[in-house]
Amino acid sequence: MAYTSLGFSLPDLAVSGESAPTAAWGGTLTVNVTLQxxxxxxITEPTSLVPASEVQIGPDGAVVPSYYTSSQADAPASSIAVFLVPRGKGLASGISLGTIDAPAIAQNSLQQLSATLTLPAQPAGFPASGGYSIRLIANPDRAFLESNYRNNVSAPLNVRIQAVTASAxxxxxxxxxxxxxxxxxxxxxxxxxxxxATAVTSDVQVAVVASTSPDFNLGSTIVGAYTISGGVNGVNSTPLPNAARHGRGARWLQANNVITPQSNVVxxxxxxxxxxxxxxxxxxGxxxxxxxxxxxxxxxxxRLELIKTVTTNAGQATTVVTGSAASFDFENPPDGVPIGIVS
Structure with missing residues (x-):
């Protein structure tokens, strides 16, 4: 778009992102944003050719070197609006979850941002649970001129709202x-x-347990224990790749939330x-x-998960793992007779 006899170009923002797949009314939701x-x-802009690493702010607040100016194609600092929209509805049917501050972005550049947003209580007319999508809007109030606004809205990012906030x-x-x-x-x-959909914020103990049955009961004893300091984040803090344009992928993401090395896995x-x-x-287990x-x-x-069998049955090697005998008994067996090493 020409504004002088020489002409110059305008910035052109494009936004995409990832959303956590699960959230709850009144809870939080983490999104990752890529703003390009x-x-x-x-044309060549001689006063904007100084490498960004060489541009500084002097003690008086002036730009150094003094002749430096940003390119006409650079985008100034702006914001990104975040909307929650019922699945299958248009953007006009959504509600605002807030905005994310975006820094200035030079031409042919991108910035990656992350933000945690708070969902409101269930709005009137919105289902208590079900499928929704997150839409991101760059430069929502058009505070500066762009050459193209058609790519300022992201593709829908799938998210499932749960009626009750709960950790699992x-x-x-x-x-x-x-x-x-x-x-x-x-x-x-x-x-x-x-x-x-909710984080556990307290320290969590995790035990390896030996048991005479595939249950955690009176015939069980703890052979080792760990502590997870600070708890474990929920799925609402774990943004996943956008599969909104691929229904099969979207269903897989909703069913499979164990995504390493994301923040809900320790x-x-x-x-x-x-x-x-x-x-x-x-x-x-x-x-x-x-x-x-x-x-x-x-x-x-x-409560006994991922159960493994320990046995001396014929045909099993005894040299795969080595070590000394344990120095403790099984605690509180159901029949009252100690199991294990008895002095």
Missing amino acids: NLGAST LRATAFDVPDTLVPGSTIQPTIQITNLG TLSGLTMTLPTSPSTYYI VVVDPNNLLNLPNQPSN
Whole structure:
């Protein structure tokens, strides 16, 4: 777009992003934003050729070097509006979740931003739960002129609203040797994932438990314990790639929220523990919050997850893992008779 006999170009912002797949009314939602300036100057601008790394602000607040000016194709600082829209509805049917401050962006450049927004209480006429989309709008009030406004609105970013805010901690990985025998020494790797829409903000204990049955009950004992300091973020804090234009991918993202190395997954490792030497067959598994200090909702009924069998049955190698015998008994067996090492 020419404004002088020489002509010059305007900035051209394009916005895209990622949204966490799950949120709740009154809760928070994290989005990642990529803001691009596709504009490029059509002529040489001698006073704007100084590399950005060489431009500074002097003690008096003036730009150094003094002759420097930004390119006409550079975009000044602006904002990005965020809207929540019912699935299948137009932008006019959405509600504003707020704005994200965007810095100035030079021509042919981009900035990546992240922000956590707070959803309102359920608005009138909006379903309590179901499918919604997030729409991002760059330069929403058109505070400066652009050569093209058609790419200022992002593609829809899928998000599912839940009626009740809740956390749900699950053990999603328990890496131990394939063959386990009584008395083995192991150093497991465990992943704990929060599949709920809300973060757990308190410290969380995670235990490796041995049990005479595939349950966490009176015949169980803790053979090793970890502490997750500060809790675990929820899925609402874990933006995922946008699959809005691919229905099959969108459904997969809603069903599979274990996305490493995102913030709702915590990996635990480094702790060495020794398994009991008897009985000849028992089970080990992972228990989140074994002492019920947090009274977590939505936990499995038996609470012993990712169960592995420990056995001395014929045909199993006894040299896969090595170590010394444990120095403790199973605690409180159901029949009152101690299991394990008895002095």
